[in-house]
Amino acid sequence: MGRAIQARTLKTRARLIDAATELVAQSGYEALRVEEVVLRAGVAKGTFFAHFKDKDALMDQLIGGRLSAILDEMDDGPVPRSAAEVVHAMRPLIQFATSERYVFDLILRHSGAAAIEEIGPIAQTFLQQYEVSLKWVQHPDLRVRDDIPPELVAEGIGAFLIQAASLQFCALHASVSVEERLLPYLEAWFK
Amino acid sequence: MGRAIQARTLKTRARLIDAATELVAQSGYEALRVEEVVLRAGVAKGTFFAHFKDKDALMDQLIGGRLSAILDEMDDGPVPRSAAEVVHAMRPLIQFATSERYVFDLILRHSGAAAIEEIGPIAQTFLQQYEVSLKWVQHPDLRVRDDIPPELVAEGIGAFLIQAASLQFCALHASVSVEERLLPYLEAWFK
DNA sequence: CGCTTAAATTGACCGCGGTCAATAATTAAT
DNA sequence: ATTAATTATTGACCGCGGTCAATTTAAGCG
Numbered sequence: 001m002g003r004a005i006q007a008r009t010l011k012t013r014a015r016l017i018d019a020a021t022e023l024v025a026q027s028g029y030e031a032l033r034v035e036e037v038v039l040r041a042g043v044a045k046g047t048f049f050a051h052f053k054d055k056d057a058l059m060d061q062l063i064g065g066r067l068s069a070i071l072d073e074m075d076d077g078p079v080p081r082s083a084a085e086v087v088h089a090m091r092p093l094i095q096f097a098t099s100e101r102y103v104f105d106l107i108l109r110h111s112g113a114a115a116i117e118e119i120g121p122i123a124q125t126f127l128q129q130y131e132v133s134l135k136w137v138q139h140p141d142l143r144v145r146d147d148i149p150p151e152l153v154a155e156g157i158g159a160f161l162i163q164a165a166s167l168q169f170c171a172l173h174a175s176v177s178v179e180e181r182l183l184p185y186l187e188a189w190f191k
Numbered sequence: 192m193g194r195a196i197q198a199r200t201l202k203t204r205a206r207l208i209d210a211a212t213e214l215v216a217q218s219g220y221e222a223l224r225v226e227e228v229v230l231r232a233g234v235a236k237g238t239f240f241a242h243f244k245d246k247d248a249l250m251d252q253l254i255g256g257r258l259s260a261i262l263d264e265m266d267d268g269p270v271p272r273s274a275a276e277v278v279h280a281m282r283p284l285i286q287f288a289t290s291e292r293y294v295f296d297l298i299l300r301h302s303g304a305a306a307i308e309e310i311g312p313i314a315q316t317f318l319q320q321y322e323v324s325l326k327w328v329q330h331p332d333l334r335v336r337d338d339i340p341p342e343l344v345a346e347g348i349g350a351f352l353i354q355a356a357s358l359q360f361c362a363l364h365a366s367v368s369v370e371e372r373l374l375p376y377l378e379a380w381f382k
Numbered sequence: 383c384g385c386t387t388a389a390a391t392t393g394a395c396c397g398c399g400g401t402c403a404a405t406a407a408t409t410a411a412t
Numbered sequence: 413a414t415t416a417a418t419t420a421t422t423g424a425c426c427g428c429g430g431t432c433a434a435t436t437t438a439a440g441c442g
Contacts, residue, residue, distance in 0.1 A: 003418065003419075004409090005419095006409085006419070008420070008421095012420080012421085033399090034398075043422085044421060045399090045422085046400090046401080046402080047421055048400095049400060050419095050420065050421070054400070055398095055399065055400085105299070108357070112357055112358065112361030113361060113362050114362060116363065119362070148379050152375055155354070156351075156376065158354070159351055159354035160347075162350070162353060163349070167303065168303075169305065171303075171306050171310070172310075185347065188339050188343060188347070197389075197390075197437090197438065197439085199437080199438080200390070203390080203391085225429065226427095234391075234392085235391060236392085236393070236429090237391065237392055237430090237432080239430095240430060241389095241390065241391070
């Protein structure tokens with residue numbers, strides 16, 4: 001057993017995250033530089049890497065936090081009653097995930113974890129999305145096909161979310177909005 | 192109007208690609224270093240970037256080439272007659288795409304193009320996959336649901352391929368093989 | 383052949399993520 | 413308080429992708 005975490009450690013960690021959050025608010029995720037974070041936080045570069053395995057680990061936390069908050073709001077809201085309402089309810093999620101190409105790529109890259117103990121904030125949100133979707137799909141107000149198990153439908157919604165979002169960045173499909181693209185996919189699950 | 196391309200240019204380009212291909216065969220895609228490629232090709236570092244916009248552009252070509260060759264073979268083979276046969280026919284594609292985490296991430300990152308004139312080799316293969324899938328789905332031997340348009344089913348197969356492949360890298364789902372995971376998704380499209 | 387002009391090549395240099403041995407600050411025990 | 417053992421912090425340094433002004437090579441022309 002090691003010792004308890006020092007108060008200093010938590011303070012430094014908070015300063016790093018605050019600095020990063022401010023910089024992201026200013027110039028977005030892609031433009032974030034570790035050197036600028038430590039400069040603003042008033043610590044040395046090495047300190048950053050004592051707190052985060054790498055730059056991606058910080059991003060995982062920042063972006064995972066936002067995603068989780070959005071999913072919490074989705075979960076608190078009313079259960080959608082049609083494919084169109086599902087798409088509408090998922091708008092904030094898609095909006096954020098596709099706000100920057102860099103963000104979307106990072107989400108994909110962190111969607112799975114190599115080991116159970118390594119599951120990070122973003123990977124968590126994929127489970128969260130599955131659970132919210134499953135809850136909706138199992139609700140009687142939402143009339144889903146009864147010849148496909150609800151678990152599969154919930155997983156399928158996740159797959160289509162990714163598909164719709166990734167097509168967002170594709171010039172061939174840029175004319176159609178994410179919502180319009182997602183709708184026909186989802187309608188295939190409904191009766 | 193510029194001048195014609197020099198023979199020297201083509202030779203240098205070929206030497207770079209050959210060197211890269213050999214190095215990948217030796218140690219995989221992730222371990223590839225631009226410095227090693229130019230060393231083996233016998234050119235300066237700057238020359239590499241005169242031929243490829245960045246390292247990713249080389250990877251796009253190497254990986255896109257392999258994917259395209261695999262899809263050509265899929266297209267030449269017989270049309271699968273069931274969900275299980277579809278999964279089996281797609282095995283080589285999944286196999287290669289999930290051979291390295293780095294490869295899969297790169298494929299995702301290049302799946303869409305920011306502008307029409309920028310569509311690279313990997314983005315091309317997504318169209319190719321769609322066309323092969325559509326051909327299968329429209330073939331009378333494969334009995335697909337008739338209440339969903341074939342174009343949507345073809346797109347859906349692409350989405351499920353990505354989903355199944357990405358779960359491959361997730362510890363929570365590592366026990367199930369990609370083929371086993373893909374099958375129930377596809378069966379939802381069949382009658 | 384020279385001469386001009388465009389294209390290809392070079393390698394020193396930069397930006398930035400990430401490492402690590404040395405140092406400083408904390409804690410626990412005597 | 414003093415000491416010993418942990419933990420946190422530091423910043424010089426490295427690896428590697430990518431840039432660019434300078435140089436070399438080749439193509440087009442009289």
